[in-house]
Amino acid sequence: MNALEFFLKANLYLALFYACYHLGLRRHTFFSLNRAYLLASVVAALTLPLVELSLQTVEKLPVPVGVISLPVAVLAAPTESTGPDWETIGYGAYGLxxxxxxxRFLLRLTGVARLIARSERVPQNGFTLVRPDSERVPSFSFFRYLVLNPEDARHHADVVCRHELVHIRQWHSADVLFFELAQILFWINPVMLLYQRAIRQVHEFLADRGATTVEDSTQYATFLVEYAFSAQPDTLTNSFFNPTLLKERIQMLHRRATSRWAVWKYGLVLPLALGLLAMTSAPEKVQSLVSSISA
Incomplete structure (x- = not known):
């Protein structure tokens, strides 16, 4: 398998997995399951293109052979190249x-590290509180560091810390870095931008649920609106407030808990993935199977 084939298959899997999430799962209140699904789907998209299946395995997979007929590409004999090597140029441009x-990712990472290093740091139970001097630095968390804006420290310390501690305890920063690296690898695929937005939504839903209760959800939503647009977050960190997610966070605070019976929807992804795996890893074998059954 060459690099182009790998990237085409991986991008196809990414599109399929995100479509399943967007259409059937994103409105559920199973936030931890949604987080696991988003992470696992990207890992699966990276590994499934490397899988090779035997004909016996293909015959057992749920492939709709009655309606699918895959074209088999026939490669012509290689000829002597007379022009520029566009394949190498394309790989070079993509890599560049x-x-x-x-x-850019390393520079942003370095910027966060420098901010933490030059600020006052106060060790706490399970995390380190960072007190920056500038009012322009928003409150955010990054792994075990909780950066608290001076204004927030004076007026909103309790609610902001409760929210950010959920990010810290559940290691949301690791998710953010993972998706940042995946975005670098698949920068040409716009689906990765949707993945990044989706994982940030799930992080905020989890943190909001951990920072409030059902009884004070209305008061918490009012606070979010009042806090709106007071800080501009860095997308590399888990900021307390992100204006683009405000509407979804308030809606989710008041959404009724999803019925446990809806968990079965997560299982629907498996047969879809297996069918796509058969069609992408053994297209000639699937074509032969389709032809024999059609005859």
Missing amino acids: VAAGLFL
């Missing part, structure tokens, strides 16, 4: 853009 995005 990825390298630029990775450099």
Whole structure:
């Protein structure tokens, strides 16, 4: 398998998995399951293209052979190249853009580390409280560090810390870095931007649920509206407030808990993935199977 084939298959899996999430799962209140699904689907998209199946396995997979007929590409004999090697140029251009995005990622990571290093740090139980001098630094968490804006420290310390401690205890920063690296690898695929937005939504839903109760959800939603647009978050960290997620967070605070029976929807992804796996990992074998059954 060459690199182009791997990326085409991986991007196909990403699109399928995100479509399943967007259409059937994103409105559920199973936030931990949604988080696990988003992480596992990206890992699966990276590993499934490497799987090779035997004909016996293909015959057992849920492939709709009665309606699917995959074209089999016939490669012509290689001819002597007379022009530029566009394949190598394409790989080089793709890698150059990825390298630029990775450099940008390292600079942003370094910026967060420098901010923490030059600020006052107070060890706490299970985390480190960071007190920046500037009012312009928003409150956010990054792994075991909780950066508390001076204004928030004076007026909203309790609610902001409760929210950010959920991010810290559940290691949401690791998810953020994982999706940042996946975005660098699949920068050409717009689905990765949707994945990043989805994981941030789930993080905020989890943190909001951990920072409030059903009884004071209305008061908490009112606080979010009053707090709106007072800080501009860095997308590399788990900021307390992100204006683009405000509407979804308030809606989810008042959404009725999803019935446990809806968990079965997560299982629907498995046969879809297996069918796509058969069609992408053994297309000639599937074509042969379709032809024999059709005859």
